[in-house]
Amino acid sequence: MRLSISKEEILTRQERFLQKLLEKELDCAILFSPIDIFYLTGFHFHPTERPMAFYIDPEHKTHLFVPYLEEEHAQDFTAQIHYVHSYPEYPGIKHPMEYFKDELVKAGFQGKRIGVDSIGYGSPSGYRGPSLDQLLEAKEFQSIKYVIPDMRAVKSPAEIELINESCRWGNLAHRLLQKYSKPGLSELEITSRASTESTLAMIETLGADYKPHGETAFALFRGQIGEMSAYPHAVTQNAVLKTGDTLVTASSASIWGYKSELERTMFVKEVSKEQETFFQYMYDAQEVAFQHIKPGKPTSYVEEAVQRYFKENNITHLTRHHTGHAIGLLFHEAPFFDLGDHTIMQPGMVFTVEPGIYVKGLGGFRHSDTVLVTENGMEMLTYYPRDLESLICY
Template identity: 40%
Template sequence: MTRTLPTGSPAPLDLTAQDYRDRRGRLALTLQERGYGAMVVFGPARVSYLTGFYFAATERPVAAIVSDTGDGTLFVPALEADHVRQQCPDLGDPVTYPEYPGGGSGEHPLLTLGRELRRRFPRARALAADLGGYESRWGYRGPRLEEAAGLPVHEHLEFVDDARAIKSPAEIALIREACHWGDYAHGLMQQALEIGSDEMLVSHETSLRATRDMLAALGSRYVPKAREGLPANTMFIRGRNTANPHGLHQTGGVQAGDILVTGAYGVVGGYESELERTMFVGEPTPEQARWFGAMLAAQDAGMAALKPGRPCHEVEQEVRAVLEAHGAMPYVRHHTGHAFGMEGHEHPFLDLDDPTEIRPGMIFSIEPGIYVPGLGGFRHSDTLVVTETGAERLSLYPRDLQSLTVPV
């Protein structure tokens, strides 16, 4: 299968400072409605969402402070101060601390943050926050924000995450571009597959090749948002190991008769795509073809059911009805899909216990899976954006059995 090199859209491949100001403005309205003078946000993706500051999250606390007027300030270790000025010049100088756990200052960073919050908001009776304190990572230990600030802290991560669930046209354009490159990367991987192919080597080699092509095509329009990972990525697992929904790589090479469960995605402007396919090395057996057909019918049902105004759980119910009709329910291990964007999984979920209303602008994966012990797994995943009348598939890689059979 030959793959055409995407030419890329002429649209900007990044968000603007105004986009971030608008986000903080919408959060400010929520804070006003709920009676909070400020919100402290610790989650790295939430910080980036509100400010445009992308960073390597370590043991050193980072937080965004957003007031009920929409003003934004970053709280960072001193080593990140110049990084903030480069990425977010409109925010002004950040509030800094010397180092974690104190850098000789004798003061834990969270105590520095608490002191700054009391200074900025002396009349506050309570603060909103996405989390009660900085997340424990890389050895971090520290007080809760409530203790550090000397104020009640009410956790409301939904203030940010509910807004993140509805993607703007600019965000959708970035995800659409990412889908182009996920499709392209997957095609390179499929071309490279042959008997004896090593999972890890083929995955990494085609990821690097796709990234080189992507950067050559997009040039300076591509703006990296991380210091690790590649802009285009591929992977696959093979054989009976595919019966594990999140199976790890194995040593050894691809063999005739193997089932492959693959994945590929692009990253553009800090936003991801999602693409997964079930493939076969040589002609599938009747049993393999049966479960492939059942999975494909379930994914078709999920795509058709994804419509605005419906609760998430109804999509799952319709997909399960198809799986039940094919006798597949004993082999189902997870729900139909999830939202995503800046992170690989985001709220809400296409799950029996998620009543969230589906709304235009939401981005979902549709990925029902069937996992037969001793045989293998069967899962396609596609990126869809909810429209005013239904949903549009943004990942356009072939889904049919013939296109996904590797000749031997």
């Protein structure tokens, strides 16, 4: 299989993006979002205090604006960009955004209708600088913040295959996590061993063509061990496993930036009747969600069905979050299985399905599976066992 998105597909994305700009009667566009720049160019980079941007000029030429330290990187690893521009350093004697202004003026941006995903560059890494409307005299700045995320929502066959490959290695990482989950061992010891061994197997199997552009294979607990598993997004505690603990897990692998999500509720050696009861509620809620994933229906349709199930069983008070979210280049993407999200499901959309139940003092109960919306319903992409007996760690 191909372990990346082809140059041809990336060029098609650029053409689709340009068409959307023309439909909005925009002359040009500027994007600062690293994930959207990667989607349109294939250039994967680490955003820092140094501004970077992708832009399309009024002549429909594509540009990357990067710090000098990224110039060769950008030239060598973009699928197709007409021009790469660089500046010396941040903050520099002359601010990078002043260099950016010079390039935009040369490209004809003054007085034009400009689409922007943000009015300026932003970074938590110490960046400070002027916004675009302080630099340019534009006829209009129009937000196009959601144009690329909306394009990313429906995956191509190549993207789906990369997500499938992610599922395979997330499955191995989780298998090893369960194998090493024994009483007396620490969280970090178990997760480090499972993640390292699965990553080594992955890179040996996939070879030199494999580029993660994100996390390699991993499996972990995120601190959701024993009573702490009742916190939906706990953080690593380096807890030591003991018999009877409820475990909530997570595993995945990035394949050229594309991700999957596999989560399971497991138990250390033995399961109480109370744990079994809430496990079954969670399992059945996930089944309800699966049955309601259909093209042409709004994403809220899935959440409404799950919420009815919770209400019928008097366990709504034990829930903390919506049923799932889209996934792809980010672990969490739009749209969402949520009462307030009415996006129409389409074939090619990929979601996680993860209704959760959280019982203080006992634990959390959550499976997450990655699924594909198809012409007739949905297809499970993750395939780790979901039944109780298979998820007891002996």
